[in-house]
Amino acid sequence: MPVQPTYPGVYIEEISSGVHPITGVATSTAAFIGTFAKGLANEAVQILSQADFEREYGGLDRNSEASYAIQQFFMNGGSQAWVVRVVNDGSPAGSVAGAEANATLTVLGAATKVFNVRAGRRIRGASAINPGEWGNFVRVQVDHNGTAAGATFNLTISQVRVDGNRTTVVATETFNNLTMEPNTPNNAIEVVNQGSRLVQLDRVGLAALGTPAPRPAPSGTISNASLAAAIPAAISALKVAITLASGSSAAIALDYPGSPLLTAPASFAGWAQALQTALRQAGADPTLPPAMRPYLTGATVQALNDGAGANWRFAVLPGAGAQPYDSTAKLVFSGADLGAYKFNAASTGVAQYELAGGADGTVVDATGAWAMPVSVFRGSAAGATGLYALEDVDLFNVLCIPDAPKFAANDMQSLYQEAEIYVEGRRAMIIVDIPEDVVQIDQMQAWMTANDSLRHPNAAVYYPRTFTPDPLNQGRLRSLAPSGTMAGLWARTDTARGVWKAPAGTETQLRNVASLARTMTDQENGLLNPLGINCLRTFPIYSNICWGARTLEGADILASDWKYVPVRRTTLFIEESLFRGTKWVVFEPNDEPLWAQIRLNVGAFMQDLFRKGAFQGTTAKDAFFVKCDGETTTQTDIDLGIVNVEVGFAPLKPAEFVILKISQIARSSSTDA
Template sequence: MPSALSYPGVYLEELPSGVRTLTGVATSITAFVGYTRMGTPDKAVPITSFSDFERAYGGLDRDSPVSYGVRQFFANGGAQAIIVRVATGYASAAWTFNGGSPAAPVLDVTTASPGAWGNDLRITVDRAAALNPDAQFNLIVSQLQADGVTLVPLETHRNLDMNPSSARYVESVVNNASALVSAKRRGGLTFNQTSFAVSKTVTFPLTATDLVIGGVADGSQAFRLTLAGPAPASMAALVAAVNTAIGTAGLTALLQASESLADGSAGAGCLKLASLTAGESSGVVIAGGAFGGLSGSIHLGLANGGREFTGNAQHRPAEVANLVPPTKGVDGTRAGANEIVGSASGKTGMHALQDVDLFNLLSIPETYDMTDLQAAAVIPAAVDLCEKRRAFYIVDAPAGKNLSNIASWANGVTQSRNAAVYFPAVKLVDPLDELRPRAMAPSGTLAGIYARTDANRGVWKAPAGTDATLNGVLDLAAPLNDLENGQINPKGVNALRNFPAYGRVAWGARTLKGADAQADEYKYVPVRRLALFLEESLYRGTQWVVFEPNDEPLWAQVRLNIGAFMQGLFRQGAFQGKAPREAYFVKCDSETTTQADINLGVLNVVVGFAPLKPAEFVVIKIQQMAGQIQA
């Protein structure tokens, strides 16, 4: 009913339908953890193509198994990946720019990510082309091309200012706009009072030696000011004393006349003050208020159409052209098992994925090049992370595993429903080794097949069979026949096979809990991944239920919305059964949520589903028909 019925007539009111559509989450966002040549370490970054990987992480690198895995992922149908770079011994290329007189460091510029790639960058500081040449500067980032001569400008950051209160403050502009470098202003220019720019912290009251100021007006005419009266005891008193001294010395007319020369010519409309004490060269107080104080009193500055020569100009970097980085960048090297695992509290290594909203698959190709002891430190930690995040881990066994020990190794390192292992390794054509074949970890290829199968058929379809071809794979490290396949399949190890006409295919769909002896309900990869998909989708799609009144109207809404979601999956063929009642159920009523639960603030929802199981063994029986013995 409307809140107030005050006049005769018709009232309209919109009523909520109670329908809150649940949307299924993505199923094949793959996280890759390991060494890359470029990129910010210990930071999870999403990409959508191998071109993105080349730009951000340097592309293929012989020391980076992840780079080959990512290429295979996209070649086999992957669409979304997340990269976590893990490296050790890396360094960023860096520049330090001097300013003032005598020269002192005023600005540090560093490449956006570590690596030797930054050694080809060159930086130019240009004052003359800035909008306000007396106080601003342009920062130009160029790259040296392969010929060692040609420079190509990549970024130009214009009209930068050293004043933190400026809208063109160098740190704010560069750090938010640049994909190549970051900037950090050095200490020295101090803003110790709101809107007053000074070269250093001023201690009041000033001493007698501070009361004489020498400088140059209009870029050429020297002058000397003596501050009359007692030593200024505050910033405002200092500004007033300087203004009085300017008038006494007869400089006001000169400075006001220079205002008319505000056409961009050198020295027009500017005032330069030397230091308060002998031997110091940095500027003193130049502006107070927005355009007030000394600058406003003598009608200078941008507010009056001229140039505002403020204290920060004393600390601008000196002009340089195409400066080579004095501090060289270093790519670093592949990290060990401890660095790949990283720290949960520090969010380093694989734990950088804690900051990711969603990932479904995990690949760590570097375990292929580890010893069994090193891999045993990485794989259980990765499994634990996946179980907490409802993700699935495609395990890469260390190189050297053979038919006789792969199953015992796999069952010894982990027995998780959220993981699967494949044997043998794949051989890829290596563009960095004159197209020779190279044995590599198969997880990147398999992650692409998972993504392709999800897109074409759904997460409930096993990523295996004659459709699960291994694109980009030249050969397998060890060919398997049917009998050899039969040795590892019952123990939960998935085979990669080579069949005539079909080529290389994934020929197994069991989790590491899939050994026949365990008889686990999540024996198969598609069943487990479908359950993870349902869990994540329902978790995200029912957040609105929290704090709602816990009674039958809410229960009905929950049944309606979850039921509609499950019905949509049923119509896509995600479950067994001819009718919805055979395929799934959603229960949320007084049987699942008792009065005791309500008193405790608990709402219980039970969702059941009948998963599709892959036809792992196809048995065809053939018999002869007996001849007709009767008419």
């Protein structure tokens, strides 16, 4: 700030340099809209890898074209993406099985409903639903810390995956020392809702808890509801009967030679440890049904106080590999000494509470036809749903809707048209996909004619579709729309060469693409290229590559300035970078000092791009100009609060046609001496 001298001496004043560096924005952040096995509905979530996608959205789903497109994006060089999951809202196009539903559970404490558990997580400070069948594989385990009534409890939330006759835990969250008492630092609803990525708790529709607030009932198979305080002697005829939902059942003796239960443990905790060891050792019995062995070999036994202080019980949880891993799997104790040792066979409980009621709604109907309503993809600008969920995203550069070709022709066209208008306002591109039945050259020509209304400078289309190995179908080839692959290729080219380099040519191999739906000749390519259709080609040695770089406004007859993808993307990159990098100008005094600063900063940005090879021309003067002075901004403009900046550049256009001119020369008739 200016110095105000008040005393004799030397004053130092720091002067601003007026430099406001302009940073180039990202150019290859992709956005995907589609249906997925799980994930927050109508929320844009950033993912940075395939692993992120699997955690948030469940990975590949055979009914989701977008899930395979995202895998292709990362495999082909993409590094940043935003994903929006749309769900069936029960509108007529998807009403066969109704809307997608969220899995829920109400946990009881004695006869009191303590809280509801719903599949979902917190985002931007509010609970968000995560509908779908995935929630039916979420389990809730409650234990009481071995303490009397009125004290704390623990919650363990697990998500499991069932593969054939084996169940594995894929995610686990543990929350300890919780209470239902309000206004406490360890209130269960507040702690879980802030920390869980799997579930949210609430008390919607439940009666008041009263004082003191009850705890949820503990889960686990109860092997004794009232084991006497007196330590019993060693057992001689105790068995555990196990019946699984799969139909497997067996009564297993726990008094085998060497069993730790043959000698009475000295404490209830010792009994729990001995029982756990006996169950795990019994699981090695080769005569047991195969599905039962993992149930026992990984079993966990806990000694829990039943709330009365002197009485205890045992909770037995199955091994992580048990099938099924659900509430139907219970342990029932039997044997001649059952009464003497007060093991209560009638008192059994669930191994874990399980969420239920999750449904995916209708993605495909009984015939396998696509049955999602197109309205959920278009969404609502007012509600920030569907396409407009991207309003919460600061920046994306290319939009992909790989499931769009599954809709009827009119619905697909209207969806893409709305998406093109949207990406134009966001200074982004969209890659349009073609339906699976468009295979032959004449079919592609007919499709383009029927969809000429999709011609737009911010859009590109690629032909033909690709075939990729499907991990969910034993590696068999699956027809896949190329938008995800091409979005990844754009990102790879941007990183290696720059956004001004056409994402086409012999260095643009399509990764994880086994073959193309059609192998084209040069002559066939020549029929489509003048129409603004980018072709994917197969060449010896180079394999499958991209062999076109035109926008959908790139048909020869249109003679558009935005004929080429790299020219349009470079322009959008410069526009967005300058839009963000010149906001400091707002409210500055509108006169020559400001104009000079603008010329300095914008010129430095353009000079940097010139040095990187983004423009034509051998000198900066030939490559670009920046003008901001009294000619561009008149006194009338100043009076209106306007400052005009003119920026021009000479774009690099791809060498689309290489013409080699070869001629014969006549041999000279003269001879050397």
